[in-house]
Amino acid sequence: MRLLHTSDWHLGRSFHRESLLTAQAAFVDHLVATVRAERVDVVVVSGDVYDRALPPVDAVALCGEALARLRALGVHTVLISGNHDSPVRLGFGADLMDRVHLRTDPGRAWQPVVVNNVGFYGIPYLEPELVKGPWELAERTHTAAITHAMDRIRADRRERKVVLAHAFVTGGQASDSERDITVGGVAHVPLGAFDGVDYVALGHLHGRQRMSDTVRYSGSPLAYSFSEAGHVKGSWLVDLDAGGAEFVPAPVPRPLTRLTGRLADLLTRDPCDHWIQATLTDPVRPKAAMERLREHFPNTVDLQFAPEGGAESAAAPVTTAGRPPVEVALDFVREVRGEPADDEERRLLEEAIMAYRIKETTA
Known part of the structure; x- marks a missing residue:
């Protein structure tokens, strides 16, 4: 049994007002090619399929194309909703699709999708305020909500289990592009909450991370902030029978570069087509700085000012x-x-x- 773990597609997102739809379409091409080449059985998408609850129509079209292409390969795709998704909109038609399995209803988190005797359990993003009453939780926290769902999953007598979850696990490293999920209760969930299953495919944090041998974040397929300039983006290729995982890098449509220095010095550097974040250290803010930078670095999208000698006086x-x-x-x-x-x-x-x-x- 081979599965490909991905998450946080954020279809419809822009990067400093620049559209990323073409880059996201290139990732879908890469995803389909990887599934075909590596003979993947199941693709798991651990939340934040879209960037907002009401996604633009071209993002919805791209998602539909991705799922149709995966289905045509004969693989199963299991998706959960993240904190950016609308569970109702993403989950529409969940019971009508063949080989595409949507898990957006918290009450179905312990109902497995069974593929080759492996149970795939999708825990969508859980807002503690919404599940505390129905689940009779003792406290309004993410830990209480995830623990309840995992207890129900562990109670299932199925021998082999894979869990998808969209959560912030304690010890995970955040970046600047994740939306805060602290509203409604303490955000962090201890790693031990996910004990007792074969693999946990996490979503929410945008950098790939290995929390344990069996608990991992795949991260987002593209960089969505300059804090991710050093990330390697991609998906985890997991072999459940061998018990190992290999990271498959995704294509980089345009690298991210951070530049710091005086404007005159930055303009002496070799031009490049990277996305550029420039931090100017000139004592006095230069005139037309962005225009001059874009003449040299056409894809400058973010300009900051940090004058030499410390912060500007109040x-x-x-x-x-x-x-x-x-x-x-x-x-x-x-x-x-x-x-x-x-x-x-x-x-x-x-x-x-x-x-x-x-x-x-x-x-």
Whole structure:
């Protein structure tokens, strides 16, 4: 029995307002090719299939294409909902699909999908507030919710078990692109909550992680924040009979690079087509910094300012009452840039304020 463990597709997500749909489609191609080449029996997707509860239509189309291609290969695909997904929307038609098994209802977490005598149990993202009452939990925490589901799964007499879960296991390393799940109870779940099964395919954290020999995060297939610049993205290829797992790297559509230094120094570096996050250390914020960076590095998407010598000093309170709007705007320019606006910038601000006044007067 061979399974491919993946998660956190986040279909429909953008990267600093740049569409990732083409890159996500390339991952689907890679996923299908891996399933075919490695003779995978079951693909498990451990939550956050979409990036939001109401995904865009092109993301839904890509998901449908991915599932149809996997089904055409004759494999089973088991999916659970994550904290980004709408359980109702993702779970629509769950009982109508052949070889595609959706587990979005918490009450079905201990009802296995059986493939070759192996039970696959899908624990969707559990909001403690919603399951505490129905499950008669002693406390409103993620640990209580996961423990209840796992106790029911362990009570099943089936010999071989694989669990999918979307949770934050204690000791896992987070990145900047995961949505906080602390609302509704303590977020972390101890590793021991997942004892007693053959393999646990985790989702939620975006970096691949081995929590134990049998408990792993696959991470997201693409980088969704610059904090993931050092990640190797992909999926775990798990051989249940041999008891081992191999990580299969996914294609990198565009590498991520972080640059730090003065603008003039950064512009002397060799150009590249990477996604760029630039942190400028100039004592005074350079004019048109993003435009100049993009001329040299076309895919600069994030610009930050950290002047040499430490953080910028805190600004004194600014009084706006009774002052001309243009003076308030000029104070703002001076504060954020560290030097006053020039004559041309002052003229543009005055024209913009006057145009607004005219519009308000004639509306």
